[in-house]
Amino acid sequence: MSASSRILNLAVIPGDGIGQEVVAQGLKVLGAVLPPDVKLETTEYDFGAKRYHATGETLTDADVEALKRHDAILLGAIGDPSVPSGVLERGFLLKLRFLFDHHVNLRPSKLLPGVATPLKGQPEIDFIVVREGTEGPYTGNGGSIRTGTPHEVATEVSVNTAFGVERVVRDAFARAQARPRKKLTLVHKNNVLAYAGHLWTNVFNKVAKEFPEVTTDYIHVDAATIYLVTDPGRFDVIVTDNLFGDIITDLAAAVSGGIGVAASGNINPSREFPSMFEPVHGSAPDIAGQGKADPSATVLSVALLLRHLGYEPEAARIEAAVSADLAERGESVRGTEQIGDALAVRVAG
Amino acid sequence: MSASSRILNLAVIPGDGIGQEVVAQGLKVLGAVLPPDVKLETTEYDFGAKRYHATGETLTDADVEALKRHDAILLGAIGDPSVPSGVLERGFLLKLRFLFDHHVNLRPSKLLPGVATPLKGQPEIDFIVVREGTEGPYTGNGGSIRTGTPHEVATEVSVNTAFGVERVVRDAFARAQARPRKKLTLVHKNNVLAYAGHLWTNVFNKVAKEFPEVTTDYIHVDAATIYLVTDPGRFDVIVTDNLFGDIITDLAAAVSGGIGVAASGNINPSREFPSMFEPVHGSAPDIAGQGKADPSATVLSVALLLRHLGYEPEAARIEAAVSADLAERGESVRGTEQIGDALAVRVAG
Numbered sequence: 001m002s003a004s005s006r007i008l009n010l011a012v013i014p015g016d017g018i019g020q021e022v023v024a025q026g027l028k029v030l031g032a033v034l035p036p037d038v039k040l041e042t043t044e045y046d047f048g049a050k051r052y053h054a055t056g057e058t059l060t061d062a063d064v065e066a067l068k069r070h071d072a073i074l075l076g077a078i079g080d081p082s083v084p085s086g087v088l089e090r091g092f093l094l095k096l097r098f099l100f101d102h103h104v105n106l107r108p109s110k111l112l113p114g115v116a117t118p119l120k121g122q123p124e125i126d127f128i129v130v131r132e133g134t135e136g137p138y139t140g141n142g143g144s145i146r147t148g149t150p151h152e153v154a155t156e157v158s159v160n161t162a163f164g165v166e167r168v169v170r171d172a173f174a175r176a177q178a179r180p181r182k183k184l185t186l187v188h189k190n191n192v193l194a195y196a197g198h199l200w201t202n203v204f205n206k207v208a209k210e211f212p213e214v215t216t217d218y219i220h221v222d223a224a225t226i227y228l229v230t231d232p233g234r235f236d237v238i239v240t241d242n243l244f245g246d247i248i249t250d251l252a253a254a255v256s257g258g259i260g261v262a263a264s265g266n267i268n269p270s271r272e273f274p275s276m277f278e279p280v281h282g283s284a285p286d287i288a289g290q291g292k293a294d295p296s297a298t299v300l301s302v303a304l305l306l307r308h309l310g311y312e313p314e315a316a317r318i319e320a321a322v323s324a325d326l327a328e329r330g331e332s333v334r335g336t337e338q339i340g341d342a343l344a345v346r347v348a349g
Numbered sequence: 350m351s352a353s354s355r356i357l358n359l360a361v362i363p364g365d366g367i368g369q370e371v372v373a374q375g376l377k378v379l380g381a382v383l384p385p386d387v388k389l390e391t392t393e394y395d396f397g398a399k400r401y402h403a404t405g406e407t408l409t410d411a412d413v414e415a416l417k418r419h420d421a422i423l424l425g426a427i428g429d430p431s432v433p434s435g436v437l438e439r440g441f442l443l444k445l446r447f448l449f450d451h452h453v454n455l456r457p458s459k460l461l462p463g464v465a466t467p468l469k470g471q472p473e474i475d476f477i478v479v480r481e482g483t484e485g486p487y488t489g490n491g492g493s494i495r496t497g498t499p500h501e502v503a504t505e506v507s508v509n510t511a512f513g514v515e516r517v518v519r520d521a522f523a524r525a526q527a528r529p530r531k532k533l534t535l536v537h538k539n540n541v542l543a544y545a546g547h548l549w550t551n552v553f554n555k556v557a558k559e560f561p562e563v564t565t566d567y568i569h570v571d572a573a574t575i576y577l578v579t580d581p582g583r584f585d586v587i588v589t590d591n592l593f594g595d596i597i598t599d600l601a602a603a604v605s606g607g608i609g610v611a612a613s614g615n616i617n618p619s620r621e622f623p624s625m626f627e628p629v630h631g632s633a634p635d636i637a638g639q640g641k642a643d644p645s646a647t648v649l650s651v652a653l654l655l656r657h658l659g660y661e662p663e664a665a666r667i668e669a670a671v672s673a674d675l676a677e678r679g680e681s682v683r684g685t686e687q688i689g690d691a692l693a694v695r696v697a698g
């Protein structure tokens with residue numbers, strides 16, 4: 001390797017269902033967009049339903065050590081109806097988010113020209129959600145007693161720390177500061193979840209003082225779902241708790257073109273551990289293996305990955321390519337590979 | 350009072366903002382729809398921001414005793430920006446739900462002809478959400494340590510009991526059984542909130558055996574928000590947890606005509622304590638006192654109140670009147686009183 005060449009060392013996890021198909025296109029576009037001096041090295045991992053059925057494993061200590069050696073992780077989709085609900089989610093997806101401290105769960109929503117939305121009047125939608133990724137009701141804290149009896153009591157504990165809230169709130173302020181509108185909305189339910197709500201609101205107001213140029217407001221999560229369908233243009237950057245973020249980003253994806261184009265990053269901004277990038281959609285077993293899945297969400301996740309690693313021009317080129325492709329797509333029905341090929345041509349050209 | 354006459358003894362809580370205006374119309378329509386042998390007795394209570402500022406009280410023990418003596422409660426709206434977030438919500442609204450064991454929080458969503466929806470193509474929407482009202486993350490369990498310091502930890506505990514889940518699930522099955530489509534969807538997040546999710550799923554599957562005619566399915570709450578905007582017609586009856594119910598019913602209201610027409614009941618089916626009926630909208634201080642608020646949601650809440658107390662024909666007449674009024678409303682802009690008058694004429698006619 002010459003002194004001037006760089007290496008991009010990726011862990012690739014195709015996963016289940018359509019995961020294989022869309023990840024292949026993501027890698028194709030990545031290969032096409034990288035400058036010649038960057039050497040792409042990929043290692044494929046077999047996590048997901050197949051491995052679970054064969055070995056009972058979801059993610060071993062050795063797996064974690066192996067993943068740590070990569071610059072970033074590209075994931076297709078994990079999940080299959082043959083595996084009991086929660087096993088792969090908690091045993092793999094959430095486990096990685098927690099182990100690698102992916103506290104910034106980044107989910108952009110942009111309604112691109114030519115893309116269909118279920119909303120009337122093709123509203124302007126262009127916001128990002130910064131979802132906390134390592135706290136809240138996702139910590140697995142809780143339990144049950146008298147399980148399975150008429151006297152069962154089951155609890156779930158939402159755990160929120162000033163440390164955890166402050167770092168994600170500060171990240172969101174910095175992102176808002178860097179955008180033209182410079183607006184940040186805190187979404188929570190502080191009128192009911194008073195302890196967590198108080199912490200979030202306090203920290204938010206404190207950090208706001210460091211970003212005097214950023215306009216701020218607060219909306220309850222229930223009201224936020226109303227705005228997302230009646231006035232999505234009001235949002236620029238949203239920062240919110242893990243569970244609220246889970247809920248509103250699915251809705252945000254639905255109104256801004258559907259989960260076919262929704263990308264996400266599970267980011268550790270310190271880069272102490274590799275960040276993971278994945279489409280918001282799941283494994284879609286009903287259309288798996290048919291070459292029908294839209295790889296755009298995965299390709300856009302590759303853009304987020306590149307931006308995280310400092311390849312900003314390449315990230316922007318991918319986003320422009322997807323945008324142009326969608327605008328010209330019209331009624332044409334193309335397969336997974338065709339779309340991937342078209343995007344690869346665009347980013348290279 | 351003659352032997353054949355009945356009394357309907359209502360507690361009326363106009364509350365804050367537009368509460369006064371819309372409740373007045375609700376009572377007008379109620380007066381017009383009741384048969385002559387029913388004597389309507391109402392007692393007005395002054396809960397809300399004004400009383401809180403004057404006395405510091407939100408709901409005293411004496412208030413609770415007084416409210417208990419009524420057949421039902423009609424509420425306008427509680428809440429004002431002058432009161433810190435959460436004080437009236439927890440000190441009045443939630444306190445009553447818990448004290449009077451309003452475990453069935455009933456929220457119908459029907460897109461009536463002539464009513465605008467933010468969704469394309471005027472989809473058919475006709476479902477009800479049965480939201481649990483006395484458990485989950487709403488119990489006020491939780492706390493914080495090192496509050497206000499960089500080492501603060503704040504928790505919220507979602508409490509779920511087999512007793513509490515089973516009664517609301519059974520209520521929802523009975524409602525599904527009584528509807529033409531006979532379909533019940535459980536909405537939860539059982540892949541992440543495993544303890545509570547396991548309890549809800551288990552109880553749901555157990556009670557399902559008692560209702561073999563009811564078709565059932567399960568959807569994660571995040572996916573439910575997608576369906577609510579892409580395929581709301583798939584829902585018939587939804588049963589869900591307190592917090593998920595809070596979130597999806599605001600979205601449901603938004604897609605089915607807005608909160609101007611969304612009614613709700615906080616129901617104690619045993620009638621041990623009075624149930625409370627209220628529009629889903631809040632006090633809307635920005636338009637208060639201007640005679641602009643749409644009273645339809647309150648009038649529809651009166652219909653739910655009547656149905657709960659056994660006045661089914663009267664409830665149906667109100668619903669038909671609101672439906673006809675909305676269908677003929679067109680672009681005309683009418684004030685709160687005009688709409689109330691029109692509805693009163695229709696239900697009497």
Ligand SMILES: CC(C)[C@H](C(=O)O)[C@@H](O)C(=O)O
Pocket residue numbers: 089090093094246540541571
């Ligand atoms: C699969 C599930 C554990 C996950 C979540 O709840 O975070 C998913 O819904 C998401 O949004 O990435």
Ligand SMILES: CC(C)[C@H](C(=O)O)[C@@H](O)C(=O)O
Pocket residue numbers: 191192222438439442443595
């Ligand atoms: C005002 C608030 C406490 C309440 C809730 O969260 O239940 C409201 O949003 C509702 O849905 O009735």
